[in-house]
Amino acid sequence: MFMEITRFRCAQVVHFGPGAVARLGDEIGRLGAERAALLTDPGVRAAGLVEQVLKNIPVPVEVFAEVEPEPPYPLVMRATAFIKACGAQVVIGLGGGSSMDVAKMSAAMTANPGTVADYWGVDRLPRRGLPVIAIPTTAGTSSEISPAAVFIDPESRTKRGVNSSHLLPMVAILDPELTLGLPPHLTASTGMDALTHAIEAYTSPRASLLTEGTAERGIQLIGQFLRRAYARGQDLEARTGMFAGCFFAGMALAEVNVGAVHGLAQALGGCFPVGHGLANALFLPYVMAFNRIACREKYARVAALLGEPIEGFSLDEASAMGVEAVRRLTQDLAIPQRLRDIGVPRELLDAVAQSCMESQQRVLGNNPRAVTLAQARAILEEAW
Ligand SMILES: [Fe+2]
Incomplete structure (x- = not known):
């Protein structure tokens, strides 16, 4: 390696x-x-x-x-x-x-x-x-x-x-x-986009020693400051911390690219009018739950970077804490938890899964776990 x-x-x-x-x-x-x-x-x-x-x-x-x-x-x-x-x-x-x-x-x-x-x-x-x-x-x-x-x-x-x-x-x-004037819902969705970049780059099979370091710092800073920036837009320290977190996430992303969260979000975005950040935020916990068996060590580290007390827990438990920490963050930021909450019709899911497999092979190749059409469809169903 x-x-x-x-x-x-x-x-x-x-x-x-x-x-x-x-x-x-x-x-x-x-x-x-x-x-x-x-x-x-x-x-x-x-x-x-x-x-x-x-x-x-x-x-x-x-x-x-x-x-x-x-x-x-x-x-x-x-x-x-x-x-x-x-x-x-x-x-x-x-x-x-x-x-x-x-x-x-x-x-x-x-x-x-x-x-x-x-x-x-x-x-x-x-x-x-x-x-x-x-x-x-x-x-x-x-x-x-x-x-x-x-x-x-x-x-x-x-x-x-x-x-x-x-x-x-x-x-x-x-x-x-x-x-400073960015409204809370946009602070939330754009900040979650940055967190998705950091996590997808961190767990990509293409991650390098260079990108792992910046991805980790990105995850930690976003975990530290996103809730504050959302809660009070004028919090300059939180806004500064978010820009730094986003910068580190971007340094990892630039070389490693994104994974299945972006694959699904981009496929959905082509079929249904939804913002990029919101789509990523919604899919992130579902895709992490799917990916977890492929990258338990890194998800355990994500949990620690997000402030979870992982000492004393098994790898399986600690990695699941990483997924749950991200899910709780989306809840605190009032991110819609299901595709139905943003008006996506269930009948659209087949087309989104199909489009994901056809147009997103490049990013799916960066996902830590291989994704089949049936699995993409199952993640969409779960998220619906
Ligand atoms: Fe993105």
Whole structure:
């Protein structure tokens, strides 16, 4: 074990801490950009965050605020046209994963022919595009430091990903003050997305000595701070801790990728309108219960990292405590516990299971336990 060469990737420069957005002007200067395009979504604009960021941009800038949640990939092509039309030399992605993914991919598409659908999968983008500065407004996706971008493919009605070193942002600015106004339900779902990244990366068969260390720290910090950030949004220490936890989770995720929780969530997201974080949060305890026999040592460690007193318990008990600790966290955060609670019709489950097997083989291959169609269907039934 651990005898293979592993790769580790992250954004080139990371600024972290309350007020870090003030570093934006320096970074634009360092990149030599004289015009900027800022990509965001209507919610971020309504929250007043666009003005807060614009104050720190010392060059002419145009704003594209049309990013939708769970964006379909044709939106990327519209954003690319916008970037080219305004002659931008740097692309700033401001928002959650959707805005940052659109910023990363549309910046790349300024230098690559064809359309996003030509590049699904790993390492298929030939060239790096315009530099990207990613500024997250949620502690969740880690898109700000990662080489991945995920979109809905309207043809196959599923979520698909592009993963390329050319998608790594040049700069990530993690300013927890930008997350103070995030409402509790979004704090919960995005924070659970980050926890899912940390746990899925931690237990992946591809985990390395490098990623295990960051995944563990991610799990511990999210366990320590997510309830507080949810309970009182203005708790700056908790918001800062969540950004750090999300950062460590993302460092593990970038190389190792996710597993069956994301596989099911992404398959569901293609068939039913549900946010990425919420779908992951809902599936996480069910998939952990399924996976547990494959990774009892690591789930026992998850239990300890989440503050469970595992001493004196057997491996079987301690690993089950890891699953239960995650389930209790979702309950404290008022995450819906069943698919029926969010309106998923039972008749849809066959299609979701089928789509998961067809479109999510890449992430299912990272799951600690092999998943058959019948098992995917059984997990969905359990979660329904
Ligand atoms: Fe995710």
